[in-house]
Amino acid sequence: MPKDQGIGASSKRREDVRFLTGTGNYTDDINLVNQTYAHFLRSDVAHGVINGIDASAAEAMDGVVRVFTAKDFEGVGGVPCGWQVTDRHGQPMQEPKHPVLAEGKVRHVGDPIAVVIAETPELARDAAEAIDVDITELPAVVDMKAAVAEGAPKVHDDLTSNLCYDWGFVEENREAVDQAIKNAAHVTTLELVNNRLVANPMEPRVAVGDYNRANDEHTLYTTSQNPHVIRLLMGAFVLGIPEHKLRVVAPDVGGGFGTKIFHYAEEAFVTFAAKAINRPVKWTASRSEAFISDAHGRDHVTKIELALDADHKFVALRTDTYANMGAYLSTFAPSVPTWLHGTLMAGNYITPLVYVNVKAVFTNTVPVDAYRGAGRPEATFQLERVVDKAARELGMDPAELRRLNFIKPEQFPYDTPVAVTYDTGNYHATLDKALELTDYASFDTRAAESKARGKLRGFGIAHYIEACGIAPSNLVGQLGARAGLYESATVRVNATGSIAVMTGSHSHGQGHETTFAQVVADMIGIDESQVDIVHGDTARTPMGMGTYGSRSIAVGGSAMVRAAEKVLNKAKKIAAHLMEAADADIELKDGQFSVAGTDKSVAWGDVCLAAYVPHNYPLEEIEPGLEETAFYDPANFTYPSGAYFCEVEVDPGTGKVEVVGFTAADDFGNVINPMIVEGQVHGGVAQGIGQAMLENCVYDDNGQLLSGSYMDYAMPRASDLPMFEVDHSCQTPCTHNPLGVKGCGEAGAIGSPPALVNAVIDALHRGGYPVEHIDMPLSPSRVWNAMQSVK
Amino acid sequence: MQLTDTRDINADRETVWAGLLSAEVLGACVPGCKEMNGSASEGFEATVVQKVGPVKATFKGAVSLSDIVEGQSLTLAGEGKGGAAGFAKGEARVSLEDAPDGGTRLIYDVEAKVGGKLAQLGSRIIDGFAKKMADQFFENFQQAVEEPEEDTSAAEAEADVGEGTSKKGWFKKMLG
Numbered sequence: 001m002p003k004d005q006g007i008g009a010s011s012k013r014r015e016d017v018r019f020l021t022g023t024g025n026y027t028d029d030i031n032l033v034n035q036t037y038a039h040f041l042r043s044d045v046a047h048g049v050i051n052g053i054d055a056s057a058a059e060a061m062d063g064v065v066r067v068f069t070a071k072d073f074e075g076v077g078g079v080p081c082g083w084q085v086t087d088r089h090g091q092p093m094q095e096p097k098h099p100v101l102a103e104g105k106v107r108h109v110g111d112p113i114a115v116v117i118a119e120t121p122e123l124a125r126d127a128a129e130a131i132d133v134d135i136t137e138l139p140a141v142v143d144m145k146a147a148v149a150e151g152a153p154k155v156h157d158d159l160t161s162n163l164c165y166d167w168g169f170v171e172e173n174r175e176a177v178d179q180a181i182k183n184a185a186h187v188t189t190l191e192l193v194n195n196r197l198v199a200n201p202m203e204p205r206v207a208v209g210d211y212n213r214a215n216d217e218h219t220l221y222t223t224s225q226n227p228h229v230i231r232l233l234m235g236a237f238v239l240g241i242p243e244h245k246l247r248v249v250a251p252d253v254g255g256g257f258g259t260k261i262f263h264y265a266e267e268a269f270v271t272f273a274a275k276a277i278n279r280p281v282k283w284t285a286s287r288s289e290a291f292i293s294d295a296h297g298r299d300h301v302t303k304i305e306l307a308l309d310a311d312h313k314f315v316a317l318r319t320d321t322y323a324n325m326g327a328y329l330s331t332f333a334p335s336v337p338t339w340l341h342g343t344l345m346a347g348n349y350i351t352p353l354v355y356v357n358v359k360a361v362f363t364n365t366v367p368v369d370a371y372r373g374a375g376r377p378e379a380t381f382q383l384e385r386v387v388d389k390a391a392r393e394l395g396m397d398p399a400e401l402r403r404l405n406f407i408k409p410e411q412f413p414y415d416t417p418v419a420v421t422y423d424t425g426n427y428h429a430t431l432d433k434a435l436e437l438t439d440y441a442s443f444d445t446r447a448a449e450s451k452a453r454g455k456l457r458g459f460g461i462a463h464y465i466e467a468c469g470i471a472p473s474n475l476v477g478q479l480g481a482r483a484g485l486y487e488s489a490t491v492r493v494n495a496t497g498s499i500a501v502m503t504g505s506h507s508h509g510q511g512h513e514t515t516f517a518q519v520v521a522d523m524i525g526i527d528e529s530q531v532d533i534v535h536g537d538t539a540r541t542p543m544g545m546g547t548y549g550s551r552s553i554a555v556g557g558s559a560m561v562r563a564a565e566k567v568l569n570k571a572k573k574i575a576a577h578l579m580e581a582a583d584a585d586i587e588l589k590d591g592q593f594s595v596a597g598t599d600k601s602v603a604w605g606d607v608c609l610a611a612y613v614p615h616n617y618p619l620e621e622i623e624p625g626l627e628e629t630a631f632y633d634p635a636n637f638t639y640p641s642g643a644y645f646c647e648v649e650v651d652p653g654t655g656k657v658e659v660v661g662f663t664a665a666d667d668f669g670n671v672i673n674p675m676i677v678e679g680q681v682h683g684g685v686a687q688g689i690g691q692a693m694l695e696n697c698v699y700d701d702n703g704q705l706l707s708g709s710y711m712d713y714a715m716p717r718a719s720d721l722p723m724f725e726v727d728h729s730c731q732t733p734c735t736h737n738p739l740g741v742k743g744c745g746e747a748g749a750i751g752s753p754p755a756l757v758n759a760v761i762d763a764l765h766r767g768g769y770p771v772e773h774i775d776m777p778l779s780p781s782r783v784w785n786a787m788q789s790v791k
Numbered sequence: 792m793q794l795t796d797t798r799d800i801n802a803d804r805e806t807v808w809a810g811l812l813s814a815e816v817l818g819a820c821v822p823g824c825k826e827m828n829g830s831a832s833e834g835f836e837a838t839v840v841q842k843v844g845p846v847k848a849t850f851k852g853a854v855s856l857s858d859i860v861e862g863q864s865l866t867l868a869g870e871g872k873g874g875a876a877g878f879a880k881g882e883a884r885v886s887l888e889d890a891p892d893g894g895t896r897l898i899y900d901v902e903a904k905v906g907g908k909l910a911q912l913g914s915r916i917i918d919g920f921a922k923k924m925a926d927q928f929f930e931n932f933q934q935a936v937e938e939p940e941e942d943t944s945a946a947e948a949e950a951d952v953g954e955g956t957s958k959k960g961w962f963k964k965m966l967g
Contacts, residue, residue, distance in 0.1 A: 044877045044907025109906065129874035288911060700914070702904060708911030 006522030007739075010675035015513045024252040027206035030221050032280035035208075036065050038270060039124035040283070041114040041131055042292065043106035046140035046364035046703020047153065050104055050113065054132040058116055061130060063123035066277055068115045068269070070103040076272065079265050080237040081329040082229075084480040085338050085360070088168035093360070095164075096156040098328040100238065100265045100272070106135065107155055107327035108364050109705055110292025115269060117281055140364040140703035144301060144322040147361050155327055155362040164325050164334065164360035169342040170418060177355035180316035184307030188390035193775045194378045196299035196324065196697040198713060199371050201508075203254025204285040205294060209270030213278060217245050220271045224250040225260045225506050226546020229483065231538050233263040233331070239272055243538075246271075250536040253508035257687070258370040259294045260508065261548045262331035266293070291708040296697055297371020299324035300337060304382045306390055314405050316353040317345060319382060323360045326367035333369040334360060339479045340375030340467070340549075346416040347383045348427040348463045348641060349405040354417050364703040370548065372687055372749040376466045384462040384754035389772060392765065398461050398758070399440075403431060413735075420467055422639045424732035425667060427463060434461075434643035434665040437725050446647070447766065455649040457660075458763025462644045462755035468743035469554030469638035469734075486633035487551070488542040489560035491520065491567050493626035495612035497605035499524075499531045501563075504544010505556030506535050509683075510745060511676045512552060516560060518672055519739065523564050525590040526604055542629050550743030553672060554638045558737045562630035565738075570622060571607050577618045578602050578610060638734045638742040642666035644685075644751035646759040652767060655784025657760055659689060663725040664751065669733040669742035677744045681726045684748020690716035691749070692756040696777050714777075792918045793902050798929050801894045801937045804887055808862050810936040811885065817854065817867075820931035822924055825849075831856050839871055841879075843905070843920050844913035848876030863887055877907020883925070897933075901925045 003009040018024045055067040079098040086092055097103075102111045114131055118124035141147040141155060147162040155162055168174060181187055208221040218241055224230050227248040234248075235241040253260060270281040285293065300323050307316040323337035342356035373380075387405075391398040406427040407414045414422045443459050450457035470476075473484035488504040501520055505512055517531040534540050544556065572586040575593035579586075585596045594601035610617055611626040647661035664681050671677050694714035698707045707713040733740025753776060760778050764771045764787060771786045800807055810816040814835050818827025821839060829835035835854040841847070850871030858866040864886035872878050881903040890896040903921040905913070913920070 109910075125875065288908060291911065700910070702906070704904075704906050704910035704914070706910060706914035708908075708914075711912065712915060 005528055006518055007672050009518060009673065011514050011518055011528060011673055013511045013514045013676065015507070015511065026203055026252045026254060027208060027221050027223050028284050030208050030251070031282070032208065032210055035280040035282050036117045036119065036277065037121040037124045038273065038281050038283040039116045039118070039121065039128045040112045040266065040289070041116065041128040041133070042289070043102065043109060043111040043113055043135070045106060045135060045137045046109050046142070047138040047155070048106050048135040049138060050102060050106060051134040051136060053114055055114060057132070058127040058130040061123070061127045063119040064127045065117040065119065065279070067127070067131065068101065068117070068273060069113070070099060070101045072276070073100050076100060077238040077240070079263060079268065079328070080233055081334065082233065082331045082482050083335040084482065085165050085167055085334040086480060087165040088171055093165035093334055094159045095329060096159055096362070100268050108366050109703060110366055111327065112265060115273070117273060117277060121284070142363055142365060142699050142701060142703050144324055144361040144363060147363050148359065155364055159362070162362040164329070164362055167338050167342070167358045167360070169338070169356045170354065173353055173355050173417065177316045177318050177353045180353050181305055181307045181318055184315055185310040186308045186390070186394065188306045188308070188386055188393055189303070190382070190386045190389055190773060191303045192382060192385060192773060194298045194300040194302065194381055195691060195695070195776045196368070197297040197371055197691055197695050198291055198697050199257040199259035199294060199297060200290070200715060201255030201257055201259065204287055204290045205260065205264065205266065206284045207267045207270045208280060208282045209272070209274035210280045211275040211278065217247065218271055218275065219247045219249065220267055221249045221251065222267050223253050223260050224248070225253070225256040225508055225548055227506065227536055227538050228504060228543050229546055230263050230267060232483070234268050234271065238268045247537070247539045249538070250506055253506070253536070256508040257372045258297065258374055258548060261546070262295055262369055264293070288709060291713070292366055292705055295330045295367050295369035296326065297368065298378060298691070299368050300378045302382050304386045306386045308390060308394070312394055312396060312401060312404055314349055314351040317351050317355070319345060319356045321356070321358045323358055324365065324368045325360050325362050326365045327362060328367050330367040330369035333367060335480065336370050336375040337378070341379045343418045343420045344376050344379035344465060344467060345383060346418050347380065348402070348407060348465050350407055352417060356418070365699055372684065373746040374549065376464070376746065377688070377750045377753065380462065380464045380750050381754045384464070385757060385773070388461070388758045388761070399431060399435065402461070402463060403428065421636060422465070423636055423735045424669070425465070425639055425641050426730060426732050427641060429730040430641060430643040430665040430667055431463070433727055433730050434645045434663050437665060437727060438645045438647070438661065438663045450649050454652070456652055456763040456767035458648050458650065458759040458761070458766060460646040460648070460755045460757065460759025460762055462751050462758060463641065464644065464747065464751040465639055465641045466550065466746060466750055467637035468550035468640055468746070469634060469737070470549030470551045471555050471634045472636060473633050483545065484633070485545050486631050487555040487559045488544040488629065488631045489556065489563045490542050490627065490629040491560065491563040493567060493608050493611070495609055497526065497530065497608040500534055501531060501560055502534045502541040503556050503560060504541055504546065505552040506547040508547070510547065510552060510680070511673070515553065515672045515676055516557065519557060519560065520564050523561070523568065524604055525588065525592070550640070550745040550747070552743070553739065553741045554734065554737055554743045555632060555634060557739055557741060558634065559630050559632035561738045562632050563628045566628035566630060567626055570626060570628070571611070573622055574607050574610050574617070575602050578607065578616065635736045638669065638737070640666060640668050640742040640744065640747055642747055642751055644755040646752070646755035648756065648759040648763055650760060650763045650767070650783060652787065655780040655782070655787060657693060657778050657783060659693070659720070659722050659756065662722055662752070664748065665727045665730060666744065666747055667730045667732055667742070668728050668744045668747070669731055670740040671728055671731070672739070672741065674728070677728055678726050680744045681748045682724055684746060684750070685724055685752045686716050686721055686748070688749045688752025689721060689756060692753040692776050692778060693720065694777050792921050793900070794922055794925060795900045796925070796929070797896055797898045798933055799890045799892070799894055799896050800933050804862055804889065804895050806936050807887055807895045807897065810932060811865060811867070812856070816932070816935055820928050820935060822927045822931070837869065837871070843909055844916045846876045846909055846912055848873035850879060873909065875908060877905060877909040879903065879905045879909060881921070897929065899925070899929060
């Protein structure tokens with residue numbers, strides 16, 4: 001029988017009550033007394049020299065408080081990058097300055113030049129039109145390979161070229177990989193593009209800056225996935241505000257998908273300006289503005305080669321990738337194509353030799369950074385596409401080629417040749433589960449039925465492995481992270497037994513308020529309603545690193561468990577005192593402390609009350625009160641994995657693809673709330689299908705964004721998607737965190753694009769169109785043209 | 792985007808050439824032009840109101856003439872800033888030849904580009920829009936410099952340039 005409480009129960013998302021009734025408190029809902037409004041004047045050319053800015057007409061307009069330009073930011077720091085990658089030759093990456101407002105040059109369409117602060121948003125916008133900016137347009141670099149060619153215009157004049165870094169991994173294996181590929185019985189090669197995406201969270205970014213002159217305190221309300229990280233980056237590196245004078249609040253946030261991890265110039269601006277004008281300053285992005293100022297995702301161009309021996313075992317893998325950084329380095333941008341990508345190239349397979357080369361390139365486009373999956377979708381897509389192509393070339397069933405090369409269940413923990421050690425996994429089990437759920441055996445019958453209707457049916461398989469629970473601080477520190485990646489929690493027990501958990505994780509759609517409460521309630525044996533989760537405010541939560549990389553339950557949840565364990569240890573001591581028993585004999589079940597082997601017991605609430613009303617209390621041994629904090633830094637990443645199967649129908653007359661079936665068999669380790677996990681997989685798969693079929697961010701040769709609105713940037717809709725079959729019954733719990741959890745937030749977006757593309761290629765081959773590859777998104781015109789090219 | 796076209800004009804080379812250098816003619820022929828001042832040697836200042844897809848804006852900018860080979864060819868370059876709407880730039884290389892059946896053959900080669908919100912929101916329709924603008928401009932120009940077929944006033948030509956065909960010849964009349 002399914003549980004109705006605690007770990008493993010599909011408790012309804014408590015936060016949905018406020019979200020669905022319009023009572024959420026988003027950043028744009030925050031309005032402060034005497035508030036002003038900021039409007040950013042942004043570059044409409046991709047690359048140019050700023051000769052001069054004349055804001056006098058704007059400043060003279062009624063209702064305009066002040067106009068800011070780069071001049072006002074002299075002596076203020078640039079927007080920092082949080083990760084330093086070391087290149088193949090041991091040199092640090094090229095790291096350009098990223099000013100809050102453009103200094104001397106604009107480098108992408110959307111680069112902020114000036115800001116008008118006015119009494120209303122409309123006045124600010126009107127006044128921005130009156131600013132005269134004299135810009136001499138320069139040739140823009142958009143294509144990555146052209147950007148690193150000899151003589152290309154430089155995005156940053158003070159750097160030696162547009163190459164941020166040339167990274168090799170594992171560099172020591174380079175020659176061995178080359179040799180193995182040269183001598184292999186079979187080599188499968190594929191060139192592909194991982195299309196550039198715009199994250200498009202439902203809520204655009206908003207920032208409100210406030211300054212309290214009386215005590216010199218700054219407050220920033222912002223749409224962030226990690227308020228403590230913003231406080232650290234902005235306070236220490238941009239504005240020079242010590243933490244105790246800077247509070248960052250990220251209230252309800254309407255979706256992040258990675259793009260709200262990063263510290264943005266607008267956040268620093270409103271914080272700075274609020275002090276400068278001594279009034280609160282609010283900025284709300286329009287959707288058009290979001291397209292040209294939110295960090296984009298993906299944008300890799302890759303050549304991948306897979307070498308196999310005569311028995312079809314993988315012997316070596318070599319990849320050559322160009323990764324777009326955009327015009328500036330966003331907070332975690334350098335880590336995405338390197339440590340979040342290269343370390344995953346072994347996938348679910350035994351491949352003894354792997355070499356990954358990544359050239360990160362500056363272009364005159366919006367900065368590119370982590371987007372749901374961040375590096376891991378790029379790794380999975382190329383690997384699963386090349387494995388599929390190899391199976392076709394060798395005449396093997398794609399599932400069997402995978403099975404032949406999978407790491408076997410008894411081989412865990414498994415040391416990959418790309419630095420990481422997978423603690424647990426069972427890839428055969430998820431493959432078998434997906435085969436069972438999709439009724440693979442009867443595919444031919446369905447294909448025949450499609451054919452009778454004039455459609456080509458195809459079946460696509462993809463497996464994925466992720467490194468989640470992004471963490472171990474000592475490891476990421478060696479890899480170039482400029483931050484630790486632990487997580488924190490405080491468990492505060494109130495006098496009558498209810499609990500507030502202050503977590504450093506941040507929920508912006510994941511349902512932490514529900515799942516985190518389930519865990520603590522389960523540990524004590526009390527009702528979930530007695531536990532509240534507090535997050536998103538640096539003044540209320542211990543220093544934590546926030547939510548991304550499917551890390552919340554694995555790292556934040558673990559910190560919370562550790563803090564709750566401390567609370568329970570102390571509570572047991574109190575209970576032992578109250579029952580005049582030895583600490584070791586105290587047992588806790590269903591909210592009752594009892595003495596083993598007796599009928600003596602005391603309720604949770606009574607113990608809590610004793611802690612705060614310590615009339616009868618061992619004060620000489622323990623302090624009163626019941627509140628504990630824990631910081632948790634795990635020993636390893638977690639490694640969720642899964643088998644994703646997609647069935648499509650292609651209309652040979654139009655090239656239109658319809659996804660008719662989708663199955664996800666995931667291994668997330670232990671699951672706290674199956675319903676929420678299912679929802680996370682649904683959302684991820686929808687986003688992955690969006691990337692594979694619809695979404696594409698397009699720049700023209702001048703660096704103008706052509707897909708800058710929902711008229712041209714196609715988001716997936718319910719009618720584009722089938723009902724998903726989702727399973728997470730294959731569970732190999734994580735061995736190194738107390739909950740045995742692995743994380744589920746990104747899986748869907750990682751596993752689904754290759755499954756879909758593999759299915760379409762399969763459909764075309766079955767229909768007599770031997771197309772080897774089509775770059776995403778698989779729009780009807782791309783599919784139809786590919787079909788015509790092989791006719 | 793780029794487009795090339797030719798147009799045979801029923802007027803002599805001298806008249807056509809004079810038209811290309813006239814602020815008044817250009818002002819009347821640029822679709823949506825509200826104001827055009829200046830001269831061929833100094834350059835023109837223009838104000839143009841246009842709607843591109845969902846974006847309507849007033850563009851203020853300059854039109855300059857270059858590569859002038861008297862009576863034969865020139866390049867007309869315009870750049871308009873539309874504030875929040877972004878910008879539009881265009882260049883037309885125009886050359887004149889004697890038409891085989893008399894009159895003047897006008898050959899033009901237009902390159903146009905847009906930026907900012909115009910590109911962001913209107914990219915799908917820019918090519919069609921630019922072609923329409925160029926076609927309208929040269930259609931208006933042809934009508935303005937051809938021999939009068941009926942008596943019309945300059946005021947009528949100031950009316951919406953996209954419509955009507957009864958504007959012929961006023962320029963000739965004005966010069967005369």
